[in-house]
Amino acid sequence: MKTRIFSLAGIAVLLALCIAAPQMLDAYSLGVALQLLSWIALTQSWVTFSGLTGYVSLGHAVFYGLGAYVMALLWQSAPLWEILLGSGFAGALLALVIGYPALRVSGPYFVILTLGLSEFFKYIVIAVEAGLESSGRLIFGAPDPETLYYIMLLLAVVATLLTWGLARSRWGAGLRAIREDETAAETLGVPVTFLKIAAFVISAFIPGVVGAVWVLRTTYFEPMQLFSPTTSFTIVTMAIIGGSDRAPGPIFGAAFIVLLSELLWARAPHVYLVILGVLLVSFVLFVPKGISGQLAWLMRRRRA
Amino acid sequence: MSFLRVENLTRRFGGIVALHDVSFSMEKGEILGLMGANGAGKTTLFSLIAGNLPPSSGHILLEDEKIDGRGPHRVNRLGVARTFQIVRPFATMSVLDNVMVGALYGRSRTLSQPKAREKCRAILDEVGLADRADLPAAALTLAGRKRLEVARALATEPRLLLLDEVLAGLNASEANDALDLIRHLRDSRMLSIIVIEHVMKALMRLSHRILVLHDGRKIMEGAPAEVANDPRVIKAYLGETRDA
Ligand SMILES: Nc1ncnc2c1ncn2[C@@H]1O[C@H](COP(=O)(O)OP(=O)(O)OP(=O)(O)O)[C@@H](O)[C@H]1O
Numbered sequence: 362m363k364t365r366i367f368s369l370a371g372i373a374v375l376l377a378l379c380i381a382a383p384q385m386l387d388a389y390s391l392g393v394a395l396q397l398l399s400w401i402a403l404t405q406s407w408v409t410f411s412g413l414t415g416y417v418s419l420g421h422a423v424f425y426g427l428g429a430y431v432m433a434l435l436w437q438s439a440p441l442w443e444i445l446l447g448s449g450f451a452g453a454l455l456a457l458v459i460g461y462p463a464l465r466v467s468g469p470y471f472v473i474l475t476l477g478l479s480e481f482f483k484y485i486v487i488a489v490e491a492g493l494e495s496s497g498r499l500i501f502g503a504p505d506p507e508t509l510y511y512i513m514l515l516l517a518v519v520a521t522l523l524t525w526g527l528a529r530s531r532w533g534a535g536l537r538a539i540r541e542d543e544t545a546a547e548t549l550g551v552p553v554t555f556l557k558i559a560a561f562v563i564s565a566f567i568p569g570v571v572g573a574v575w576v577l578r579t580t581y582f583e584p585m586q587l588f589s590p591t592t593s594f595t596i597v598t599m600a601i602i603g604g605s606d607r608a609p610g611p612i613f614g615a616a617f618i619v620l621l622s623e624l625l626w627a628r629a630p631h632v633y634l635v636i637l638g639v640l641l642v643s644f645v646l647f648v649p650k651g652i653s654g655q656l657a658w659l660m661r662r663r664r665a
Numbered sequence: 666m667s668f669l670r671v672e673n674l675t676r677r678f679g680g681i682v683a684l685h686d687v688s689f690s691m692e693k694g695e696i697l698g699l700m701g702a703n704g705a706g707k708t709t710l711f712s713l714i715a716g717n718l719p720p721s722s723g724h725i726l727l728e729d730e731k732i733d734g735r736g737p738h739r740v741n742r743l744g745v746a747r748t749f750q751i752v753r754p755f756a757t758m759s760v761l762d763n764v765m766v767g768a769l770y771g772r773s774r775t776l777s778q779p780k781a782r783e784k785c786r787a788i789l790d791e792v793g794l795a796d797r798a799d800l801p802a803a804a805l806t807l808a809g810r811k812r813l814e815v816a817r818a819l820a821t822e823p824r825l826l827l828l829d830e831v832l833a834g835l836n837a838s839e840a841n842d843a844l845d846l847i848r849h850l851r852d853s854r855m856l857s858i859i860v861i862e863h864v865m866k867a868l869m870r871l872s873h874r875i876l877v878l879h880d881g882r883k884i885m886e887g888a889p890a891e892v893a894n895d896p897r898v899i900k901a902y903l904g905e906t907r908d909a
């Protein structure tokens with residue numbers, strides 16, 4: 362009960378700080394905060410599918426890139442919020458189309474397939490853009506950083522609530538059962554195909570919107586960059602380091618990596634990548650439940 | 666009308682015929698024993714009835730409704746639950762959460778989590794796992810995991826329960842308790858139960874009727890006393906060495 366009050370108070374303070382941030386931060390720091398929020402939203406969405414089902418998607422960049430593309434194509438031809446929703450639905454729709462065939466395989470095959478499909482889609486977009494004789498699209502008159510910040514904050518909060526709610530729901534129980542043993546799950550009545558596809562579609566919506574907001578921030582759509590597999594890799598790294606079975610995980614993971622990259626990226630980019638690799642391997646081997654899982658365990662032990 | 670009717674069921678794996686033209690039927694509330702040496706096709710029969718495998722040919726009818734080829738989750742919702750001989754716990758989930766999956770999804774479809782939790786605690790109590798409800802399933806012994814298989818299956822509220830060697834690895838007094846439990850389950854829920862068991866004596870005492878498989882074929886079906894004295898059964902059984 363006491364810990365519950367503490368964590369609720371903690372969340373309230375954190376949220377208040379996030380809301381006040383644009384008034385307190387300079388332009389550079391606000392940019393970092395925006396980045397942090399976008400990673401939280403992306404990683405949180407990934408966890409609602411991959412964290413719970415154990416089907417590791419290395420293709421979430423495709424939903425992000427598609428959202429950005431939709432925004433780049435439609436900007437100023439419809440109200441902002443309509444395009445944002447459209448970007449989300451585009452991501453979800455693509456997940457539905459990819460999900461049905463892709464979710465028939467599992468384990469390493471699924472990982473490779475999602476990566477392959479996402480790369481494939483990237484080159485389709487590049488080909489289409491070349492066909493339209495467009496080499497990159499500039500976006501004029503994008504909203505100011507503060508507005509984008511608040512949209513991203515909303516996305517991060519919604520994504521977090523979604524993971525939190527899903528993880529403790531009936532669907533969450535079914536998805537975890539699929540992760541642990543798919544055959545046993547379906548034998549107990551879990552509609553595994555439906556649940557997997559539903560979770561995949563849900564987890565693609567917010568990345569679509571995040572991509573749309575991000576392209577407004579950079580004001581330039583360039584497929585190689587927005588569909589870059591690095592985005593997918595970073596999401597997975599954050600989820601593994603933070604913990605992928607509960608909502609606090611992605612927040613810890615994203616904060617940790619963004620901080621690390623702020624400290625090291627500019628000064629020692631090579632060291633940064635080495636450290637990232639070492640961390641990733643160490644967490645997989647020694648802290649499989651990530652920072653959040655480790656903290657939960659420590660708290661349980663202190664109480665016991 | 667029989668409760669369960671199996672008609673000319675055949676299942677091949679490549680060149681192997683694991684089950685060959687097997688037919689039988691059973692009534693509501695009946696306990697049917699399933700006997701046969703290693704590789705006789707017993708587990709395969711369960712996988713076909715529960716929908717984990719499609720038959721190569723033949724049909725399975727539950728109260729005259731065809732259930733073959735429907736897929737396991739639909740078959741479960743119609744009221745068929747099985748346990749796995751090679752146990753398949755959801756290892757990192759707690760024992761209670763394992764059972765919850767059955768209650769939330771199976772035929773019972775208890776959508777409210779507090780209700781499902783209450784129900785599952787009662788079932789864990791019935792099978793003797795109440796004191797281990799909050800442990801991760803991975804922490805259970807093999808005997809514990811077998812009980813967990815039974816608890817999960819029960820949580821789905823089946824009408825037909827398929828028990829695949831749930832007594833294996835139990836000592837004599839534990840096995841006795843388990844037999845009492847199976848009888849109690851049948852009486853309290855009017856369950857029909859098919860039991861696979863290598864311990865002949867236990868199966869004789871428990872079953873109303875026994876069906877014997879050998880090399881995928883049904884070689885005999887009848888009352889326990891008849892089966893025990895049948896020369897074909899004796900030959901099929903004593904002709905092979907068993908670990909039991
Ligand atoms: N998935 C499978 N693929 C190939 N062959 C299989 C498969 N499942 C079972 N078999 C074969 O089918 C036959 C029947 O196997 P089954 O597991 O049904 O026997 P069983 O009666 O349950 O034996 P046991 O007493 O050892 O559990 C065996 O020859 C087995 O090797």
Ligand SMILES: [Mg+2]
Pocket residue numbers: 707708709750
């Ligand atoms: Mg078997």
